Amino acid sequence: MPESSPPSTAAVLVIGDEVLSGRTKDTNSGYIADYLTEIGIDLKEIRVVADDGDAIVNAVNALRASWTYVFTTGGIGPTHDDITADSIAKAFGVGIDVDPRAVAMLRERFPNPADLNEGRMRMTRIPFGADLIANVVSKAPGFRLGNVFVMAGVPSIMRAMMDVVGPQLAPGVRMLSESVRADAKEGDIATPLAAVQKAHPGVAIGSYPFMDDQGFNTNVVLRSRDAEALAAAKAAVDEMLAGLR
Amino acid sequence: MPESSPPSTAAVLVIGDEVLSGRTKDTNSGYIADYLTEIGIDLKEIRVVADDGDAIVNAVNALRASWTYVFTTGGIGPTHDDITADSIAKAFGVGIDVDPRAVAMLRERFPNPADLNEGRMRMTRIPFGADLIANVVSKAPGFRLGNVFVMAGVPSIMRAMMDVVGPQLAPGVRMLSESVRADAKEGDIATPLAAVQKAHPGVAIGSYPFMDDQGFNTNVVLRSRDAEALAAAKAAVDEMLAGLR
Incomplete structure (x- = not known):
């Protein structure tokens, strides 16, 4: 991929009442954020x-129209509340039925036909035209339809699926970053930091206040795909901070 | 609030590159989810x-049209990358300027006029028509405009603001929940659990697989605002699980 190509973009869609009720704290989106940053894809939403x-259909259709890739997690299990596969089929306007490839995968875990019951057979329903995403943990697959990757909500299974999906993505030029602990209150560096940002437009400079035992402090994070531009901006931040002391 | 009123709904909008890059793991949305569940408001998105x-303008306008309340976190600090207040003003089509009430709040922390510099004065820019949300931690206020509550991204400050905002919300009938550890694989309970759900339509029954040292297992979570209906559904789940053993 030439350096001049615009970077690929992505969105994550987490599906699940249990996250909205607060009962389960979502860690999947943070994991995918790290994963995508590592391979140079910009997570946008x-x-x-x-x-x-x-809700699922509307979100999938909004996100797949806006970004290069969409990653969903959750709702592909065997129970009545698992409606992600049907909703994805509806979003794409395609049919859905039991997929022999998915049945074969589940048979590896459940060779006894009696164990491949109605609930587990729900997990073999795959939208027409989708490619399967292997699940080395519990066999029931995820799938890819168009630019949408549908994965499990159980973190260990989602991570295993992400390792299958990763090589299918077009990697970008990796975003580089530098972090500087300002040892200053954010309000005391805001104006000179804005001047540094203005002088280094190719580097995104973020400012993140935090509190510790010593009181208010600030982390300055610089991000760029250009190592030289990043180094120059970091030097400017360091110089600005030294001037305040 | 009569029991027959539809419950209030809400959305959380987290604003910040640092969450999308994976550098910062968002904990604010999970905290607000717990807070709203506690007072009977349904977090929907x-x-x-x-x-x-x-991105901020589009999200704010989509969310405030769909749900009773919108809570935003992040982007109200003193630096150039803090653009939430201006974006909220734009979303509502109102002006924004330095607000004397906000200046008075910041003066409590910075009585010396030299400390109320250009950066900190950015934090006193409030959209026209907004009510301020007090900040007992670091003084720079959040604000409420229409049904949108704009809060800080630093967790301790956001939590302090939520304690100010909470009493302004119309509380609903609290959602009650029961959790049952199935000691069974999700695929083995899916069909009988669907039958229980069908027989108890007033209770939302969710099924959450997990793995521990003993292998695959499942938590069944039942949720309802009606204590009697909830107890009846829980008894049915317990009976169903006992029948499997």
Whole structure:
């Protein structure tokens, strides 16, 4: 991929009432954020929606139209509240049925036909035209339809699926970053930091206040795909901070 | 509030590149989810967007049209990348300027006029028509405009603001919940659990697989605002699980 190509973009869609109720704290979106940053893809949006067909369809259609890739987590299990696969089929306007490839995968875990019951057979329903995403943990696959990657909500399974999906993505030029602890209050560096940002437009400079035992402090984070530009901006921040002391 | 009123709904909008890059793991949305569940308000959607004016404006306008309340976190500090207040003003089509009430609050922390510099004065810019949300931690206020509550991103400050905002919200009938550890694989309970759900339509029954040292297991969570209906559904789940053993 030439350096001049615009970077690929992505969104994460977390599906599940249990995250919205606060009962489960979502860690999947943070994991995917780290994963994508590592391979140079810009995560642009995260959404969490309920186990509700219309909410899923509307979110999937909004996100797949806006970004290069969409990653969903949750709602592909065997129970009545798992409606992600049907909702994705509806979003794409395609049919859905039991997929022999998915059945074969589940048979590896459940060779006894009696164990491949109605609930587990729900997990073999795959939208027409989708490619399967292997699940080395518990066999029931995820799938890819168009630019949408549908993965499990259980973190260990989602991570295993992400390792399958990763090589299918077009990697970008990796975003580089530098972090500087300002040892100053954010309000005391805001104006000179804005001047540094203005002088270094190719570097995104963020400022993140925090509190510790010593009181208010600030982390300055610089991000760029250009190592030289990043180094120059960091030197300017260091110089600005030294001037305040 | 009569029991027959539809429950209030809410969305959380997290604003910040640092969450999308994975550098910062968002804990604010989970905290607000717990807080709202506690007072009977249904959180319906969470979004995370970048420090980008158009992204913020579009998300705020979509969310405030869909839900009773919107809570934003992040982007109200003193630096150039803090563009939430201006974006909220733009979303509502109102002006924004230095607000004397906000200046008075900041003066409590910075009585010396030299400390109330250009950066800190940015934090006193409030959209026209907004009510301020006090900040007992670091004084720079959040604000409420229409049904949108704009809060800080630093967790301790956001939590202090939520304690100010909470009493302004119309509380609902609290959602009650019961959790049952199935000691069974999700695929083995899916069909009988669907039957229980069908027989108890007033209770939302969710099924959450997990793995521990003993292997695959499942938590069943039942939620309802009606204590009797909840107890009846829980008894049915317990009976169903006992029948499997």
